[in-house]
Structure formats: structure tokens, C-alpha cells
Amino acid sequence: MERIRPPAVAGSFYPSDPAELAVFLDACFVSSPLGPGGQQSPTLALIAGMVPHAGYLYSGPCAAHLYARLPDTVERLIIIGVNHGARGYRAALSPADAWQTPLGRVPVDQEINAILERRVHFLKKDELAHAQEHSIEVQLPFLQRVLRQFTFVPISLSDVSAEECSELGSAVAEVCTLDSTPQNKTLILASTDLSHYLSPRKTNDLDQTALERVLHCDPAGLLTVVERENISMCGVRPTAVMLYAGNQLGVTDARLLKHCHSGDVTPMRKVVGYASVVFGR
Numbered sequence: 001m002e003r004i005r006p007p008a009v010a011g012s013f014y015p016s017d018p019a020e021l022a023v024f025l026d027a028c029f030v031s032s033p034l035g036p037g038g039q040q041s042p043t044l045a046l047i048a049g050m051v052p053h054a055g056y057l058y059s060g061p062c063a064a065h066l067y068a069r070l071p072d073t074v075e076r077l078i079i080i081g082v083n084h085g086a087r088g089y090r091a092a093l094s095p096a097d098a099w100q101t102p103l104g105r106v107p108v109d110q111e112i113n114a115i116l117e118r119r120v121h122f123l124k125k126d127e128l129a130h131a132q133e134h135s136i137e138v139q140l141p142f143l144q145r146v147l148r149q150f151t152f153v154p155i156s157l158s159d160v161s162a163e164e165c166s167e168l169g170s171a172v173a174e175v176c177t178l179d180s181t182p183q184n185k186t187l188i189l190a191s192t193d194l195s196h197y198l199s200p201r202k203t204n205d206l207d208q209t210a211l212e213r214v215l216h217c218d219p220a221g222l223l224t225v226v227e228r229e230n231i232s233m234c235g236v237r238p239t240a241v242m243l244y245a246g247n248q249l250g251v252t253d254a255r256l257l258k259h260c261h262s263g264d265v266t267p268m269r270k271v272v273g274y275a276s277v278v279f280g281r
Contacts, residue, residue: 004105005096005127009134014056014141018102025145028060029068034260035061042071045253045280047176048188048246050214050239052274053081053135058262059193059274065257066276067142074187076109076151077143078172080238081135081191083158088128091164092156093117095125099137099154103144109151112175116153119171122164129156135191135235157237162223165237169219169244176249190242192235194273200263206231207259207273214277215254219243242279251279 010016015024030038051066052059083092093113098105117123130136136154143150160168176186194210195203210231213222219240226236233239255278263271 002097003095005094005099005130007101007137008132009137010102012055013134013138014060016102021102021141024056024060025141028056028064032061032064034258034264035064036068040068043069043278043280046071046187046278047249047251047281048190048242048279050190050192050242050275050277051139052193052276053138053191053235054193054262054272054274056138058265058272062258062260062274062276063139063142066278067146069257069278070146070187072148073185074147074150075185076112076153077187077189078112078153078155078175079136079139079189079191080155080157080241081133082235082238083129083133083156084135084234085132086158087132089124089126090158091123091160091168092126092129093123094130094154095127096130099140101137101140101144103141106140106144107151109153112153115175116171119174120168122160123155123168130154139189139191157241160237162220162240165219165223165240166244169241170248172241172245173248176245188242188245190235190239192233192239194231194233194275196232196234196272197270199269200261200271203261203271203273207275211256211259211275211277214239214243215256217243217247217251217254217279219247246279250281252281254279
């Protein structure tokens with residue numbers, strides 16, 4: 001019997017009704033003043049990306065900047081998310097055959113799942129780590145809107161070391177080279193928000209400190225500065241893994257597409273920061 005991971009945050013982070021969700025996604029791409037304004041700019045040399053994962057009302061338009069850059073040649077994604085509740089295993093692949101969203105099912109790439117599980121000793125399949133986590137799930141409706149068909153590999157991280165981030169990044173880079181075609185078929189995504197529940201000014205300052213290391217493709221420096229400056233970037237480890245992989249795959253160009261915060265949507269004293277960044281050759 002096929003194992004399906006049901007949506008955990010449909011109806012809260014994004015609409016559960018397919019028609020309403022489609023309208024909401026269109027707004028993120030087209031009509032939101034924080035979105036890309038309907039511009040589609042596919043980047044064929046795209047290797048990786050960093051994208052936010054809050055409720056669509058707040059971070060959806062920022063995320064749309066990245067998804068507007070995806071070429072339709074992408075057939076597979078490795079999405080590295082954060083396990084906010086630290087439930088289940090600390091570095092978890094998904095044991096499901098597919099994940100369900102209101103827009104349909106997305107198959108888990110079992111070939112890459114198996115390769116990574118063999119290659120990385122601290123990775124294992126664990127349902128609990130993914131069951132209630134939103135950081136990967138919220139990316140899927142965006143991908144279903146912009147890609148025709150795709151498979152994906154969800155990786156949920158909580159307590160992993162800097163050395164393990166490097167090891168996992170190397171393994172992710174290796175599986176991305178399985179398709180040696182001129183146009184990349186596999187894309188790596190790191191799912192993260194930036195500073196949490198600080199004033200807009202403090203958020204901007206700390207976000208820029210973290211983004212400087214991201215844009216320099218410096219995973220070790222990012223891990224160091226986030227710890228030293230106490231930056232509440234929830235997906236710093238997924239981002240470091242993505243950066244390690246990207247460096248191994250030859251990233252030469254990192255571009256900030258959008259940086260904003262929740263207060264840009266609704267005025268508030270304490271905000272959460274978001275950014276979309278693309279990495280390519």
C-alpha cells in the first residue's frame with residue numbers, strides 16, 4: 001500500500017481549498033506589492049536557492065521571487081528544511097511514497113532517498129520528523145504551480161553539527177551530478193526564515209549580517225556569525241548544507257532577489273525576516 005504524507009498546515013499556513021489556493025498563489029506572483037509582479041525570469045544555470053517558509057500571507061510573495069526563476073527543465077528537488085519542534089530523528093528523510101497537498105500528490109524520489117541513506121551515516125527515514133513540520137510542505141504548492149512534473153527529496157534537520165552539515169552537503173552535491181546534462185535537472189532548496197520577533201530595525205540589521213555570509217557562499221562563516229550574534233535564523237543548518245553543496249557544484253553567482261519582513265504586510269512591533277536568494281553559475 002502506498003504511504004502518503006498528508007498536509008499538516010493546509011488551512012493555516014495556506015488555503016486548503018484548491019481553487020482558493022490557486023488564487024492565493026497567483027496573488028503572490030502577480031498582484032502583491034512584495035512579489036515579483038508577474039515577471040517570470042527562468043534561470044537555466046540555477047543550482048540552488050534559499051526560500052522562506054512562513055504563512056503565505058507573510059512570506060508567500062517573497063518566496064514567489066525565487067519560484068519565478070525556476071526553469072521548466074527542473075525535474076527533481078532536494079528540499080532541506082528545519083525541524084522546528086525537534087520531533088523524531090534529527091536528520092530525517094521521508095519514508096512516504098508521496099506527499100499530498102490540496103493541488104495533488106508529489107512523489108518522493110526513492111532512488112535519491114536510498115542513495116543518501118547509504119551515503120550519509122546519520123541520515124535515516126523517520127515519519128515523525130516530517131509529520132507536523134511545515135518548512136518543506138509549504139514549498140510544494142509553489143512548485144506544483146510552476147513545474148509540470150517533479151519528484152522531491154525532503155530532508156528535515158534539527159540538531160546536526162557543522163561537520164555533519166558539510167558531510168551532508170557533499171552527499172547532496174554528488175547526487176545532483178547523476179544527471180550530467182547541460183541544463184540542470186536537480187535543484188537544491190534550503191527552507192529558512194531569518195530573524196524572529198524583533199523590531200524591524202534590529203531584524204534588518206541582523207538579517208543583513210546573515211545574508212552577507214549567504215551571498216558570499218560561506219557556510220562555515222554563516223554558522224559562526226549566527227551563533228556569535230545570536231541570530232534567530234531557524235534554518236541556518238539547512239542553508240549551510242545547501243551552501244556546502246552549491247560550492248561543490250561550482251556556484252559562482254549568488255543573488256538576493258527579495259528581503260522583507262512580516263511588518264511589510266501588516267504593521268507590527270515585532271517582525272520575522274524573509275529572503276529569497278538564488279545561486280547559479
